[in-house]
Amino acid sequence: MTREIINTEQNKERAILVGVDSKRDSDGWSIESSIKELDQLAITAGAQVVGSLSQKMDRPSSTHYLGSGKLQELIELKQELHYDTVIVNDELAPRQQRELEDALKIKVIDRTALILDIFARSARTSEGKLQVELAQHQYILPRLAGQWSHLERLGGGIGTRGPGESQIETDRRLIRNRINKIKKQIEDVRKHRELYRRKRQKSSTPLVALVGYTNAGKSTLLNAICQSSVLSENKLFSTLDPVTRRMRLPGGRTILLTDTVGFIHKLPTLIVAAFRATLEELEEADLLLHVVDITSREAVNQSRTVEDILHGLNLSDKLRLTVINKIDLLVNDFSEARDIALSIPTAAEMTVMVSAHKNWNMDGLLSKIEEMLG
Numbered sequence: 001m002t003r004e005i006i007n008t009e010q011n012k013e014r015a016i017l018v019g020v021d022s023k024r025d026s027d028g029w030s031i032e033s034s035i036k037e038l039d040q041l042a043i044t045a046g047a048q049v050v051g052s053l054s055q056k057m058d059r060p061s062s063t064h065y066l067g068s069g070k071l072q073e074l075i076e077l078k079q080e081l082h083y084d085t086v087i088v089n090d091e092l093a094p095r096q097q098r099e100l101e102d103a104l105k106i107k108v109i110d111r112t113a114l115i116l117d118i119f120a121r122s123a124r125t126s127e128g129k130l131q132v133e134l135a136q137h138q139y140i141l142p143r144l145a146g147q148w149s150h151l152e153r154l155g156g157g158i159g160t161r162g163p164g165e166s167q168i169e170t171d172r173r174l175i176r177n178r179i180n181k182i183k184k185q186i187e188d189v190r191k192h193r194e195l196y197r198r199k200r201q202k203s204s205t206p207l208v209a210l211v212g213y214t215n216a217g218k219s220t221l222l223n224a225i226c227q228s229s230v231l232s233e234n235k236l237f238s239t240l241d242p243v244t245r246r247m248r249l250p251g252g253r254t255i256l257l258t259d260t261v262g263f264i265h266k267l268p269t270l271i272v273a274a275f276r277a278t279l280e281e282l283e284e285a286d287l288l289l290h291v292v293d294i295t296s297r298e299a300v301n302q303s304r305t306v307e308d309i310l311h312g313l314n315l316s317d318k319l320r321l322t323v324i325n326k327i328d329l330l331v332n333d334f335s336e337a338r339d340i341a342l343s344i345p346t347a348a349e350m351t352v353m354v355s356a357h358k359n360w361n362m363d364g365l366l367s368k369i370e371e372m373l374g
Contacts, residue, residue: 014082015042017052018074019089020060027308028301029265031056037265037298038089038111044237045117050081064103065096071103078104087114091268094143112139112268118237119271127189127278128241134182135274141175144168190277197284205246206255206373209282211310212291213302214262217325219243221291221356222259225366237262242278249370250363258285263309265301272312279313287372288320294340294353295329303344321350321372323365328355 017038021031031054042049055070064071065088077083085107086100092110100108109117116136123129200207210218214237223229226245244258258281272279282288288310292303303322310316322344352368354361 012046012048013085014050015047015085015087016050016074016077016081016083017042017087017089018066019052019054020065021054021056022059027265028304029298033298033301034089034265038087038114041111041114041118042087045114045121047085047087050083051077053077060090060096062093063096063099065090065092065100075104078106085109087111090266097143111266112270115237115264115268115271122237123241125241127186130182130185130189131274131278134179134186135268135271137175137179137182138270138274139268141172141179144171144175186274186277190280193277193280200256206253206286207281207284208255208257208287208289208369208373209285210257210259210289210291211282211306211320212262212289213293213296213306214264216262216291216293216302217356218259218262218291221289221323221325221354222257224356224359224362226257237264242281244281249373250366251370253370253373255369255373263306265305267305267309272309282310282313282315282318285318287369288315288318289323289369290320291323291325292344293326294324295326299340300343319372321352321368324351324353325356327353328358328360 017035019031019035019038035052035054039049039052053070053074055066057067061067066074074086083106086104086109088100088108088110090110091112092100092108097108097110116132116139119132120129120136123132210222212218222243222245226247228245242258242260244256246254246256248254260278260281261275290303290306292299296302307316310318324340350368350372352361352365354365
């Protein structure tokens, strides 16, 4: 349902990235870092990024997102950069998207639509596809009116009375019916998971869940610990569907280790809501392993983002161990890694450094897990 970004080498969309540095963004992220991450998202979706534009404002314009001067600058850049898609660093209100597309005469995609597009590509299981489809339908529903705005521009008169509005209502009814159907299917999945969890609780098998920022190396860590072959790629959201493996700790105790969807800055709330059934695994976990990519310049901000999302899921009090990953990529400067680790929320006491890719310190990690499970 989202307006998909074309992913072919011959016909990549030429995209320009647009962001607003507003006072409401007080989460520690700079506009430069946020736009850089948007660039990675766009590339993951298959776009060719040809430029970026940002503006400092108290708050985005309620009509065009950008101020009038920056909007004119964006229009003039079309001649120079020949872009055919605008990707906005925030979620746009339906009116903002319509006004921008009217002014630019090209497609405008916001951050939410972009992430949904990537999720749609990454979903492999029927459950994952259902959750993505639910989020897509919920995203498109309030934007349906824009699909029929051409009737409004015609004004009154012959051919404009009734059909347009009735068609919108028909589309809305179809989408609402589909949303209700998907919710019922996801609820069936949730009930199945609940039965599985009850069975696990009877067997007293501890559940350890991997959480972290997207591309922090969670799937690689799962493979390293369990000697499995879960898909792990150096790109955003390569793992979308939850994966659980049974393993034995050094002391002989059996645990279940599960990998969940990665988090990201400005993760749309409708995605969190749609993936509620999957994220319930975190609620049942006895221990969370918060995996951190120590090589990222935004390691601290990324960790805070993860902590904020966990807080929003009422998981702030859950027992967790911070796993500092990718230490093999450091240039013999572990003191810097320790300084960064100490700046990460909740990481000061329970921290272990590893390289999932090189299998460094896996024994130390397993021993720490065993110790924390008690």
